[in-house]
Amino acid sequence: MGELLEMENISKCFGSFYANRNVNIDVRRGEVHTLLGENGAGKSTLMNVLIGLYQPDGGKIVMNGQEVQIVSPRVAVQHGIGMVHQHFMLIEDMTGLENIILGDKRHASPLLKEADDRASIKEIMDRYGLEIDLDKRVADMSIGMQQRVEIMKVLFRGADLLILDEPTAVLTDLEVEGLFDIMSALIAEGKAIIFISHKMREVMRISNRVTVLRRGESIETLDLADTTEQELADLMIGQKFTESIYEKVSTTDKTALELKSVSYRPEVKHGGLKDVSLAIHEGEILGVAGIDGNGQTPLAELVTGLIKPETGRVVGPDGSEIALFSPSAFIGAGLGNIPEDRNKMGLVGDMTIAENLVLKQTQSDRFSYGHGAWLKTSSIKEYAEVLKDENDIRCTSVNQTARSLSGGNQQKVILARELAAHPKLLVAVYPTRGLDIGATEFIHNQIVAQRDAGCAVLLISADFDEVLKLSDRIAVLFEGQIMGTYRGENPPIKEISLAMAGK
Amino acid sequence: MDFFATLPTILRATTMGAVPILLAALGEVFSERAGLVNIGLEGIMGIGAFVAFAVGKLTGNLWLGLLAGMLAGMLVNLLYAFCTVTLCADQVVTGMAINVLVPAIALFGYNLFVGSNSANATGEQMASLSIPGLASMPYVGDAFFAQTPLAYLAFIMVPLVSLFFKRFRLGLSFRSVGENPHASETLGINVVRVKYAACIVCGALAAAGGAFLTLCYTPIYTDGIVMGRGFIALATVIFGRWSAVGALGASLLFGFFDGLNVALQAQFQAAPVMFFKMIPYLVTIIALIFFGSKHAGPKANGQPYLREQR
Amino acid sequence: MSKKEALSLEERNERRLAVLTPIVSVFLALLVGAIIIACLGKNPLVGYGAMLQGSLSDVSKIGKTLERACPLIFTSLCAVFAYKCGVYNLGGEGQFIMGGCASAAVILGLGVEGPGALSLGLVAGIVAGGIWGLIPGVMKITRGLNEMITTIMLNYIALYFMEYIFKNAYSDQGLPKTVAVPQSARLPEVLGTHVGVVLAVLLGVFLWYVIFRTSFGFKIRAVGMNPIASRVNGFSVKRLVLLAFILSGVIAGLGGAVEFLGKTPFRLADGFGSGFGFDGVAIALIAQLNPLASIVVALLFGVLSTGGTMMQSVIGVPTAIVDIIRGLIIIFAVAGMAMVKLPKIKAYLANLGPKFKKAEASA
Amino acid sequence: SGSSSGGDSSSSESGSETSGHKVAMIMSGTVTDGGWDQGHYESLKRAIDSHSGWEMLEPKESTANADAATAAQSYVDQDVDLIIGNGNQFASDWMEVVADALESHPNVHFLITNTDPVTEMTDYESLANVETVLPDFTQTGALAGVVAGLMTQTKNIGFISGMKLPSSLKKFSAYLAAARKIDPSIEGQYNFEAGFTDASLGTKLTEQWISTNDVDVMWGDASVVDDGARQALEHAGEDTHFDIAQPIDIVGPDQPTVVTSTVIDWMIGQAMDEVEAGSFGDGKVIEANMENGGIMLGSFSDKVSADIQAKIADYSDQIKSGSLLADEDISDIMGTLG
Numbered sequence A: 001m002g003e004l005l006e007m008e009n010i011s012k013c014f015g016s017f018y019a020n021r022n023v024n025i026d027v028r029r030g031e032v033h034t035l036l037g038e039n040g041a042g043k044s045t046l047m048n049v050l051i052g053l054y055q056p057d058g059g060k061i062v063m064n065g066q067e068v069q070i071v072s073p074r075v076a077v078q079h080g081i082g083m084v085h086q087h088f089m090l091i092e093d094m095t096g097l098e099n100i101i102l103g104d105k106r107h108a109s110p111l112l113k114e115a116d117d118r119a120s121i122k123e124i125m126d127r128y129g130l131e132i133d134l135d136k137r138v139a140d141m142s143i144g145m146q147q148r149v150e151i152m153k154v155l156f157r158g159a160d161l162l163i164l165d166e167p168t169a170v171l172t173d174l175e176v177e178g179l180f181d182i183m184s185a186l187i188a189e190g191k192a193i194i195f196i197s198h199k200m201r202e203v204m205r206i207s208n209r210v211t212v213l214r215r216g217e218s219i220e221t222l223d224l225a226d227t228t229e230q231e232l233a234d235l236m237i238g239q240k241f242t243e244s245i246y247e248k249v250s251t252t253d254k255t256a257l258e259l260k261s262v263s264y265r266p267e268v269k270h271g272g273l274k275d276v277s278l279a280i281h282e283g284e285i286l287g288v289a290g291i292d293g294n295g296q297t298p299l300a301e302l303v304t305g306l307i308k309p310e311t312g313r314v315v316g317p318d319g320s321e322i323a324l325f326s327p328s329a330f331i332g333a334g335l336g337n338i339p340e341d342r343n344k345m346g347l348v349g350d351m352t353i354a355e356n357l358v359l360k361q362t363q364s365d366r367f368s369y370g371h372g373a374w375l376k377t378s379s380i381k382e383y384a385e386v387l388k389d390e391n392d393i394r395c396t397s398v399n400q401t402a403r404s405l406s407g408g409n410q411q412k413v414i415l416a417r418e419l420a421a422h423p424k425l426l427v428a429v430y431p432t433r434g435l436d437i438g439a440t441e442f443i444h445n446q447i448v449a450q451r452d453a454g455c456a457v458l459l460i461s462a463d464f465d466e467v468l469k470l471s472d473r474i475a476v477l478f479e480g481q482i483m484g485t486y487r488g489e490n491p492p493i494k495e496i497s498l499a500m501a502g503k
Numbered sequence B: 001m002d003f004f005a006t007l008p009t010i011l012r013a014t015t016m017g018a019v020p021i022l023l024a025a026l027g028e029v030f031s032e033r034a035g036l037v038n039i040g041l042e043g044i045m046g047i048g049a050f051v052a053f054a055v056g057k058l059t060g061n062l063w064l065g066l067l068a069g070m071l072a073g074m075l076v077n078l079l080y081a082f083c084t085v086t087l088c089a090d091q092v093v094t095g096m097a098i099n100v101l102v103p104a105i106a107l108f109g110y111n112l113f114v115g116s117n118s119a120n121a122t123g124e125q126m127a128s129l130s131i132p133g134l135a136s137m138p139y140v141g142d143a144f145f146a147q148t149p150l151a152y153l154a155f156i157m158v159p160l161v162s163l164f165f166k167r168f169r170l171g172l173s174f175r176s177v178g179e180n181p182h183a184s185e186t187l188g189i190n191v192v193r194v195k196y197a198a199c200i201v202c203g204a205l206a207a208a209g210g211a212f213l214t215l216c217y218t219p220i221y222t223d224g225i226v227m228g229r230g231f232i233a234l235a236t237v238i239f240g241r242w243s244a245v246g247a248l249g250a251s252l253l254f255g256f257f258d259g260l261n262v263a264l265q266a267q268f269q270a271a272p273v274m275f276f277k278m279i280p281y282l283v284t285i286i287a288l289i290f291f292g293s294k295h296a297g298p299k300a301n302g303q304p305y306l307r308e309q310r
Numbered sequence C: 001m002s003k004k005e006a007l008s009l010e011e012r013n014e015r016r017l018a019v020l021t022p023i024v025s026v027f028l029a030l031l032v033g034a035i036i037i038a039c040l041g042k043n044p045l046v047g048y049g050a051m052l053q054g055s056l057s058d059v060s061k062i063g064k065t066l067e068r069a070c071p072l073i074f075t076s077l078c079a080v081f082a083y084k085c086g087v088y089n090l091g092g093e094g095q096f097i098m099g100g101c102a103s104a105a106v107i108l109g110l111g112v113e114g115p116g117a118l119s120l121g122l123v124a125g126i127v128a129g130g131i132w133g134l135i136p137g138v139m140k141i142t143r144g145l146n147e148m149i150t151t152i153m154l155n156y157i158a159l160y161f162m163e164y165i166f167k168n169a170y171s172d173q174g175l176p177k178t179v180a181v182p183q184s185a186r187l188p189e190v191l192g193t194h195v196g197v198v199l200a201v202l203l204g205v206f207l208w209y210v211i212f213r214t215s216f217g218f219k220i221r222a223v224g225m226n227p228i229a230s231r232v233n234g235f236s237v238k239r240l241v242l243l244a245f246i247l248s249g250v251i252a253g254l255g256g257a258v259e260f261l262g263k264t265p266f267r268l269a270d271g272f273g274s275g276f277g278f279d280g281v282a283i284a285l286i287a288q289l290n291p292l293a294s295i296v297v298a299l300l301f302g303v304l305s306t307g308g309t310m311m312q313s314v315i316g317v318p319t320a321i322v323d324i325i326r327g328l329i330i331i332f333a334v335a336g337m338a339m340v341k342l343p344k345i346k347a348y349l350a351n352l353g354p355k356f357k358k359a360e361a362s363a
Numbered sequence D: 001s002g003s004s005s006g007g008d009s010s011s012s013e014s015g016s017e018t019s020g021h022k023v024a025m026i027m028s029g030t031v032t033d034g035g036w037d038q039g040h041y042e043s044l045k046r047a048i049d050s051h052s053g054w055e056m057l058e059p060k061e062s063t064a065n066a067d068a069a070t071a072a073q074s075y076v077d078q079d080v081d082l083i084i085g086n087g088n089q090f091a092s093d094w095m096e097v098v099a100d101a102l103e104s105h106p107n108v109h110f111l112i113t114n115t116d117p118v119t120e121m122t123d124y125e126s127l128a129n130v131e132t133v134l135p136d137f138t139q140t141g142a143l144a145g146v147v148a149g150l151m152t153q154t155k156n157i158g159f160i161s162g163m164k165l166p167s168s169l170k171k172f173s174a175y176l177a178a179a180r181k182i183d184p185s186i187e188g189q190y191n192f193e194a195g196f197t198d199a200s201l202g203t204k205l206t207e208q209w210i211s212t213n214d215v216d217v218m219w220g221d222a223s224v225v226d227d228g229a230r231q232a233l234e235h236a237g238e239d240t241h242f243d244i245a246q247p248i249d250i251v252g253p254d255q256p257t258v259v260t261s262t263v264i265d266w267m268i269g270q271a272m273d274e275v276e277a278g279s280f281g282d283g284k285v286i287e288a289n290m291e292n293g294g295i296m297l298g299s300f301s302d303k304v305s306a307d308i309q310a311k312i313a314d315y316s317d318q319i320k321s322g323s324l325l326a327d328e329d330i331s332d333i334m335g336t337l338g
Ligand SMILES: Nc1ncnc2c1ncn2[C@@H]1O[C@H](COP(=O)(O)OP(=O)(O)OP(=O)(O)O)[C@@H](O)[C@H]1O
Pocket: A014, A017, A018, A019, A037, A038, A039, A040, A041, A042, A043, A044, A045, A046, A086, A406, A407, A434, A436, B308, B309, B310
């Protein structure tokens, strides 16, 4: 048949829940085969089965016409399968080189053969134009380079079939182009790639064929040439999908927060701020565009009170300078925060959904007697039920842990909590990273609704499309500096792109 | 007191005191590098001390005693491994349970072994081995070059362990498992096997540290003979920043201040000596304050690992 | 609607397991103990009978058992509170001892008597325990030092400090024990035990309320589970962590003062508080960090101690047997509770449920 | 540990119909500690051998402070006639048990060793069912002192005790005073805080004294810590460094440094006699001394020449008659001990 891989009737349950049910997919040499599906559709699960991390509860895997049992990632490597995981699988404290050669078994010697390995890695780097600083600690690398390390790990082990699980979720457009170049070079050599992404633009651009998964089942496999973006989107969510277009508003002059010549560790290129002046107005969305690692994190931390500027002033809505930089002070002044890392910063994963929804309000009279002296558990639960329905949080009960939710639903919990407090300033950092089109749409709608209600929104995103789509004004951040501020209505895309590259 | 007159004895006490801690700490380095914090060192040292004592006495062969002790340590730590690695139980509590259970087993064994026959209560001692020439050096000669073979072995272990983590494929795998087991697994490293291996090595080394107490220090076993050395070993691993050389430095430091404590006790006899006894512990804390960086060690240290869980 | 019921059934099952596992582990440990006893040629049934008889057979025995459990309740509550906030306080013993020392120092040092002295002694214990908890807390917050190590080191320092108290500072005629607390400053007796036991139980109930029913406890738990998210969401994490250190120290310190003021011989001497800290940690974890369950488990440990002593003397087995049983209980409980949380076992147990249901229905 | 004569409990319960007596011993350490508790245990065994009709229960070893009262209570419940506590630490822990037993179990008696009821049992309301044993520590110390004085070449002798008890202070003072009767230039090193479990501390302390103070004879009063001291002596040379053991006779080929032992018998036989006769109690103090065989020197190793042995015998007679040491000799030294 010429197929490199066939997965037939694969099923995988977690407890009594089927993450995959009778999934079928076949992959040919020299193609990019895209898996498309909503959050929780079972894409990663299927791939984890293929790579030997999970053991399937049913079905079979055929490689090159022969049935194989992939009982561990090691076996997968032997069959020439390699995977770049959705969440990076890197040892942050080790160098790029160490990460790449880790666990590799090509030498019989128990000793490390760094020089040999370095040479073969260099060769691969040259062949595909992968640029990696091998002696840098992964923790000190940019996200893009980390991803290249991930790809190198797979190539170094001689994979014929590469699985890329949402590789672009964290990349800038420029880096995505670089990745696509590498992918093209790989398939030109006859290797096969399974690609997962929620960004339809990318899917349309790079795929040869697309398999759509829905609720753990494979729906259809289509040649890209025979389909359209709309058809794929409809198949994926199981109903007609319409993407909203938001009206841009012109800026009011009521300032919610203003940074005046603010600096924070200006000597650091990636992770500092240099002489930043920026005003966020009520009733507008100010989008911050820029390549990840150019000061987004300190900017977000600064406007949420997590860090204190080293020089410069921060002025509140009434024109008074803010002196106390603590999250609670900012929250008290009306801050809503959708933080960068929902698991680490947004939610207490081991607490229930209900508890996460009232996280900041346990002392309020609504949820406790005597200013926090006795929690009203039933009020909390009722409130959670209401928010759950309003925000379409999909869960079996508000008493299940937040950790057990999918990313999209976790994000909805955070959004519900933050918006229920009617913030005056909403800071949203990468709010839709990794979310499917449906969830993304929902989050976007909510953010725009807040703006329309008069809230000032600071949107920080590495997704340029998202910034363009939502922002009323666009500021560009490069190496900790604001390169310029641009209008959101018919934005000068070319100029902005250049500014993002520091030109 | 004349510090320089007592120095050779303090130094001798330093090395004698450092060796058992060092051995246990080296074991703990393996364990923590693979992501397992083992508070049960104390108990493992205890069983090592007893079994080495009993088998050494029974067979008259101290090396056999040492091996038996190490074997016992491995077995005990396999129990720890089963609970923490296979069952994903809490590491601190499991270690704590080891510390309650294992010394009790050792004491029980001792009761059976010695019975009321006090002739069984005193065992054999390893003879020390002077290195000709070096042993007669002033100050350090007696302390460093007139040791028991087991002590030399302990010191030789330090560069070997260092080398293992720096230059060996398996050493790199150990480290990766402690940093990010999920990533290690995706690279074909068998995380569970590495963790078990770490536990076996840790059990053997910690038990050897215990065996040193009965084979090289004093020829008797008593309940509580480990006297908190297992906990000190834990501290030296942190203080030594999870490296073998660091652990050596930290255990020598502790040994030195423990030696100083005894020297002070010996010379200032009428003073409230309990304040001298605090010295090694105070120094450990102070040393940690000044040199124990915020570096928290292997990232996944102390966390359970299940393959099919994120 | 049916979904909700299914979940609550699952929740109920989980809760049932959480209670059942420790109970089963206790029985397993006793079973292994029985086998060892039988191997020694003694009758385990007689032994266990003696254990019950020696610990629970009459009011005064129950009183003694409660008194034995009392310090363990305090140290386990100390561990519960710290762990709930993500603080691995292994220094319960040191804090307990310092509580006893401070209590002794103020009462014997000032030579006071009467209920005033009693309250002073308790307060001193609270303060000293709090300080002994504060020290590792400050070291953790400012220098990032691992509290497991610092608290263990502080245990030793406390131990030697106590030696100074009972051998030098307040020694009874040069003997290695302090002068006894004056009769009038001792904790009053109730029903064959001292009132400290009541205090311990009330404290347990109070802590349950604080941890699970107040906003403060909510924050403590949140910090314990995810300090970063807690900070982002406006909790003063460092302050809460420090408070957890202090309060857990306070609990243990109060325990030390109660032990000193309530239990014969009303003195500090060698062995005061010995092993209570680690036992407390084990109890807390068997109780799954629930203050109320901690009280129950501590009582079990009390029964084991008093009854175990009786068992040894009646059937003549080595002391180590009781320690072995205790160790087995801890390890079985820990392993058992981990085991039922494993996905495979969980799935198996979840499948058991419906099967039982079906069997019941068809029967 | 060792098998008791009584077998299991069923027989011991039925044993109450015979007129036999039961005795139990409670200790902090173990019967094989090579020191304190072993000495007590051997005294008890000797007493049992010479008293038919007495049955010994399994000794209660490793008794934690917190369990000391419960342990005693468990024997009270079994109507054990004589409950022995090895050391004064039991005096304060047993206060309540003893008082309760007086009413509920009048046939139960308590013997606490190394305890002076006048100073250490002031808490007790009644001493009707209690006696103590108090060895003459001046005699023990003096015996060890003359041996040390005769054996030392360097004129430096050492002493390690587990705990700073009045008895330890008295022992050391008599030890040094007696040694100085032989050579007034003799210096004594001491440590009263070594505990009873850390053998390595004994080694380290002794090594210190050997190297900086030239100590060549040690006398130990700290159970296994003494073993540690012997270790250091052996390391320094077993032909020139000597140890005096106590409280049991352990001279033998596996203890090359031990030249003799100061042996204490805890007079348990006398207590048993009193129990049988019904005269036990009232806080009497049973004294153990050289006259009644409670205190003696054990056998000598071949390192003690016949000549020295003869001198020791001479001095022993003086000690026995009280003529060797004057009270001031002892109190002078005791005053320097801090
Ligand atoms: N380790 C796990 N344990 C339990 N359930 C899991 C686990 N992994 C996945 N699941 C379940 O399987 C379903 C599919 O998850 P999976 O990660 O495969 O989704 P996905 O399609 O990759 O989603 P996304 O687009 O968000 O990456 C989820 O809804 C989840 O409920």
